[in-house]
Amino acid sequence: MRNWTANYCVATYRLHDDKADFTKKAQGIAVGLTVGSWTELPQAQKSEMEKHLGQVVSVDVHEVPGEERYADIRIAYPDLNFSHDIPALLVTVFGKLSMDGRIKLLDLEVSDRFREGFAGPKFGLDGVRSLLGVHDRPLLMSIFKSVIGHDMPELRKQFLQQALGGVDLIKDDEILFENPLTPLEQRVRTCMEAAAEAEQQTGQKLLYAVNLTGPTYKLKQQAVKAIEAGANALLFNVLAYGFDVLHELAQDPDISVPIAAHPATAGALYPSTYYGIAAPLLLGKLMRLAGADLVLFPSPYGSVVMSKEENMGIKEALLQPDDRLKRSFPVPSAGIHPGLVPWIIRDFGTDTIVNAGGGVHGHPGGAAAGGMAFRQAIDAVLRGESLTDATAHHPELAAAVQLWGAKE
Numbered sequence: 001m002r003n004w005t006a007n008y009c010v011a012t013y014r015l016h017d018d019k020a021d022f023t024k025k026a027q028g029i030a031v032g033l034t035v036g037s038w039t040e041l042p043q044a045q046k047s048e049m050e051k052h053l054g055q056v057v058s059v060d061v062h063e064v065p066g067e068e069r070y071a072d073i074r075i076a077y078p079d080l081n082f083s084h085d086i087p088a089l090l091v092t093v094f095g096k097l098s099m100d101g102r103i104k105l106l107d108l109e110v111s112d113r114f115r116e117g118f119a120g121p122k123f124g125l126d127g128v129r130s131l132l133g134v135h136d137r138p139l140l141m142s143i144f145k146s147v148i149g150h151d152m153p154e155l156r157k158q159f160l161q162q163a164l165g166g167v168d169l170i171k172d173d174e175i176l177f178e179n180p181l182t183p184l185e186q187r188v189r190t191c192m193e194a195a196a197e198a199e200q201q202t203g204q205k206l207l208y209a210v211n212l213t214g215p216t217y218k219l220k221q222q223a224v225k226a227i228e229a230g231a232n233a234l235l236f237n238v239l240a241y242g243f244d245v246l247h248e249l250a251q252d253p254d255i256s257v258p259i260a261a262h263p264a265t266a267g268a269l270y271p272s273t274y275y276g277i278a279a280p281l282l283l284g285k286l287m288r289l290a291g292a293d294l295v296l297f298p299s300p301y302g303s304v305v306m307s308k309e310e311n312m313g314i315k316e317a318l319l320q321p322d323d324r325l326k327r328s329f330p331v332p333s334a335g336i337h338p339g340l341v342p343w344i345i346r347d348f349g350t351d352t353i354v355n356a357g358g359g360v361h362g363h364p365g366g367a368a369a370g371g372m373a374f375r376q377a378i379d380a381v382l383r384g385e386s387l388t389d390a391t392a393h394h395p396e397l398a399a400a401v402q403l404w405g406a407k408e
Helices: 022-032 043-052 086-094 124-132 152-164 184-202 216-228 243-251 279-290 308-319 338-348 367-382 387-393 395-404
Strands: 008-016 055-062 070-078 103-109 139-143 169-171 207-211 233-237 259-262 294-298 329-333 353-356
Touching: 008 022, 008 086, 022 055, 022 070, 070 086, 086 103, 086 243, 086 279, 103 279, 124 139, 124 207, 124 329, 139 367, 152 169, 152 184, 152 367, 169 233, 184 207, 184 216, 216 243, 233 243, 243 259, 243 279, 279 294, 279 308, 294 308, 308 329, 308 338, 329 338, 338 367, 338 387, 338 395, 353 367, 367 387, 367 395, 387 395
Parallel strands: 139 169, 139 353, 169 207, 207 233, 233 259, 259 294, 294 329, 329 353
Antiparallel strands: 008 070, 008 103, 055 070
């Protein structure tokens, strides 16, 4: 079998159509997205253009009685046709094609040559663990419950309470942009002072992922300002800015902290059966390739639901062994409470980050008690104890389970 990914990038599509000749459609895509036309070309020109011609790798037709027929089509695109960056690749394989009927981009296998330009995550899963000194359990992240309209003292109060609960990471809300009440540098200094205060009581290190925002041409400047003020992680709305911007930030030697990728606007791209880009590619493979150290995505249990199958696809894309790319931390998110910890560890293992907003701040005892309840749930699962049994000697967990229940 030919090794297509030596000098080609291979795209996999799913087409739904009850009447289409899928083989003819695949050939039309291979030609139309590369040389434009083929049969009309004179033989001499064909010889010259053939190295630029897309190639149909496979057409797998599925016909199930009572259901609409579809086909999974794989097409190889020559590396010669595009510059080696993710935007060029996406425009080549799915630019105008994304508007051509019910067709979804399921996967991309990039060539060895294309991969040479991507170092992937600077820290990755193991690097983030090393920064925190935690290697034997899932990490715990909390989110500011509300940030817009709050001044710096209120922000510090929120941060300190979360930190005292034993979380490993705290992230800004993705909608917290530069503003007069909590400007970037002052916000970083204030929150990192609170982190140091909490560490004196808990003995625990903490990463603060400050939201990196502003015009694209100023992002590096903003990142450097944040780092110089003491920031030890960044949050970045990758899809709003583009994968190439993440790539540039991740490979920049001056940006010396982990980057957490937020999935904002992803819902416009992955949920449909018939259109868009599959979640494991969009939020898994491409995020890791571009350099995200942590990747947030909707969990299969919480308030913003993604199917478990898609979740497992993202997990695999972020964690599968790769000699060239560090692993990225999967961060299933949205609607997570302590009672869901057994399911999270069951499905994602210990190499995951438990991420909570309302599950921390909504605890009857406050945010510090909310963080403690999560840590107690994690520890209970790891030692093989049911959450119900653990509530007997952990009042914080007991209050959380009473409020939200427990999934054993």
